Amino acid sequence: MNKNLLITLLLIPACLLPAGAVAQTSQVPPKPPKLQSPPKRGAWVITYKNDKPKQSPAPPARSGDGMMVNPAAFAPAAEVKSRQYTVDGKLAKSVTLYSDGKTITGYIIDMIGVRERTDDPKDLVLDHLSSPYLAGADFRTHFPGLEWVRPENYKGVVEIGEVRYHYFAEGPAPSAPPSTTSVFSAPDFSSLPGAGGREAWITEDGFPRQTRDGSVTATYAFKPADAIGTIDVPESFRAAVQAFLDSLSPKDPAYSKTK
Numbered sequence: 490m491n492k493n494l495l496i497t498l499l500l501i502p503a504c505l506l507p508a509g510a511v512a513q514t515s516q517v518p519p520k521p522p523k524l525q526s527p528p529k530r531g532a533w534v535i536t537y538k539n540d541k542p543k544q545s546p547a548p549p550a551r552s553g554d555g556m557m558v559n560p561a562a563f564a565p566a567a568e569v570k571s572r573q574y575t576v577d578g579k580l581a582k583s584v585t586l587y588s589d590g591k592t593i594t595g596y597i598i599d600m601i602g603v604r605e606r607t608d609d610p611k612d613l614v615l616d617h618l619s620s621p622y623l624a625g626a627d628f629r630t631h632f633p634g635l636e637w638v639r640p641e642n643y644k645g646v647v648e649i650g651e652v653r654y655h656y657f658a659e660g661p662a663p664s665a666p667p668s669t670t671s672v673f674s675a676p677d678f679s680s681l682p683g684a685g686g687r688e689a690w691i692t693e694d695g696f697p698r699q700t701r702d703g704s705v706t707a708t709y710a711f712k713p714a715d716a717i718g719t720i721d722v723p724e725s726f727r728a729a730v731q732a733f734l735d736s737l738s739p740k741d742p743a744y745s746k747t748k
Contacts, residue, residue, distance in 0.1 A: 521643035522655050525695035526631055532575040532712040539568060541704040567591065574628050575717050581629050582720050596722050597629060601730045613726065615733045632697055638689050653693055659686025 527533070567587040575582045581597040583604070595604025602616040602623070618627045625633050642657045688701040700707045 521640045521657075522691060522693070522695045524632070524635060524638050524691060524697070527574070527576055527628060528711075528714065530577050530714045530717065532573070532717040534571055534573045534710050534712075536571045536708045536710070537569055538706045538708075539704055540706070575720055576629050577717065577720050579629070580720050580722070582722075583628065596720075596726055597627065598722065598727070598730050601733060602626065603726050603730050603733075613729045615729060635689065635697060635700070637687060638691065638697075647690070649690070654690040654698060655693070657689040657691065659688075 567589040569585060570588050571586045573582075573584040573586075579597075579599050583595045583597075585593045585595075587593075591607075591610075593605045593607055593610065595602060597603075597618065600618045602618055604614050606612040606614055616623050616626065625631075625636065637659060638657045642659055644656045644658050646653055647656045648654075689697060690699045692698050696711065697709045699709065
């Protein structure tokens, strides 16, 4: 090749080359989306499915001292089947359904959380959400349990059932995530090379659609704001909150946050 011609070709700007010549080098991974905050007025339900539910061991007929054994003592702990959240500004409600049929209801009024005890629904537990130990409990401001969905865990876009999702995972991404499995059937990446840790599928507008943590899959479904109705707090809950506020000392750090 003529030496002058070679020098001329080397000096041609890349922008003047045919598009196909730079297609491989111009591709960049999509920017990770920001996980949105829960709607200020809205409702959603999270349904849980455990692929490996706890098994109840066979109880012995008698204990070591010869006493009869209560089989109920060997029953596995009830698992969470679903959580329903409803938010209307500073007022919010949650209902948790367990595998044994028990439901636990809770409310957030301003910065006070009040809920039924798991072991005794007739008793109420109150928390001040300004406490740093409860920073992750306020589902009005963020989706609990998804704090790990951060840019450093972003693996790219996957298409499932002709719908695009942003995929996050702890640790390396699977080498070949399936593209045809329905997201509703909980794609199992655990058998693929490099998979492990928690996983999340986030919609293109930044809301969680499904997560997976070990054998437990959580599927999110959102309702429109005009479908949530009114949140009615029972008088017993309101009275408990008021009594809690009245018990606070002006020197309590939480006191100023309730006024």
